[in-house]
Amino acid sequence: MEGFIIKIRKEPTELKMLKLLNSRTSLSAKDKNNYHYLEKGFDGEKKFDAVIGNSSDCLLIIPDLLFEYQNTTFQIDSLVIAKEEIYLFEIKNNERDHYFKDDNWYLLSGKEIKNPLLQLKRSESLLRRLLQSLGFQLPIKAYLVFVNPHFFLYQAPMKAPIIFHPQLKHFIDDLKATSLKITDGHVNIAKKLLSHHIEETTFHYIPEYTFEQLKKGITCVKCASLMKALSLQSLACEKCGIKEDTETAILRSIDEFQLLFPDRKITTTGIHEWCEIIHSKKMIRRILFENYTLQGYGRSAHYVRKNKNTQ
Ligand SMILES: [Zn+2]
Structure with a gap:
């Protein structure tokens, strides 16, 4: 078999x-x-x-x-x-x-x-x-x-x-x-x-929300509380004690951003604002650049997920 x-x-x-x-x-x-x-x-x-x-x-x-x-x-x-x-x-x-x-x-x-x-x-x-x-x-x-x-x-x-x-x-x-x-x-x-099998696309219980209205920061992978930066390389959740490598946490936050805002473009500024506790915009830019594909120029430049098959 x-x-x-x-x-x-x-x-x-x-x-x-x-x-x-x-x-x-x-x-x-x-x-x-x-x-x-x-x-x-x-x-x-x-x-x-x-x-x-x-x-x-x-x-x-x-x-x-x-x-x-x-x-x-x-x-x-x-x-x-x-x-x-x-x-x-x-x-x-x-x-x-x-x-x-x-x-x-x-x-x-x-x-x-x-x-x-x-x-x-x-x-x-x-x-x-x-x-x-x-x-x-x-x-x-x-x-x-x-x-x-x-x-x-x-x-x-x-x-x-x-x-x-x-x-x-x-x-x-x-x-x-x-x-x-x-x-x-x-x-x-x-x-x-x-x-x-089909994927669920209609959600019955999601209230209306906007980007501006949501608290910014990085949520804990385990309990979803907002995390604190320990150093440049790591974050910690004060509620459940979990520590996470900053880069992994940022990549997860980008996924969450996309899940909550499928129509919003992924930009360095947008993700920097979304993650909030990451002071270095350079770091966000590097992570996006390494893991996503840059599309467009100037003001319309934004990142899209790399096609997994061609990665
Ligand atoms: Zn936690």
Whole structure:
């Protein structure tokens, strides 16, 4: 079997943007809630990944897929190809007590929440149709997975496709134990699915912001707090203690600048202002010159990312 790299789970772009905005401006209570909601979801997915592992010789695990099929987008938190089946996992990091009544979900307070089983059914149906259109007829087993040990569902229907935190490890162990070696057929399905994966481009939770309005400086790679310069060569985060080489931090800041301002040109002056704590404009110019391509002349001169293939 040829080598095959399965995509890794990345921090969702929207979460990354909110994290940066949270450090550089004061988010409204609603935006903060959205930020924590996305962060919690991502933490839940990472918890699931830790249990299932990244690779196994009997399971093909593909995290975080986004498809568009017949004008409908749907997302799959984790998809596993095993034996003659495909597993679809919808991962939830909810906590606290909930209850189930007449096909509806409620918080203990009586407030009704979106029934996640309906969302699961929808994704399952769309995935089945997508697979059929690609020529695959494998059965799909879809599960809702609650990864948080502090979640409880009263009156949970016994036959519902739900895996609760205490059951998860067993479930995965059984799945691994009953699976056979990955075949070229499995890899083929994975490749086909991955070729249909799309990147998220619509963000629902990002508030409006301008360059002028955001705090300038360099954010910490770990906790996103604004860092302090230790010397010409290194920076430190006072909050989490991380130290970073200045050049690496500047390159990361340029990426963040591009993420937050995709339409703004990258110039030495702009990046110098963005990074703020780097006093030497010369250093910014050198880093840009070495890592980016200069385009245009005079006032319209700006940098663009080097094409990785020709680097
Ligand atoms: Zn930090």
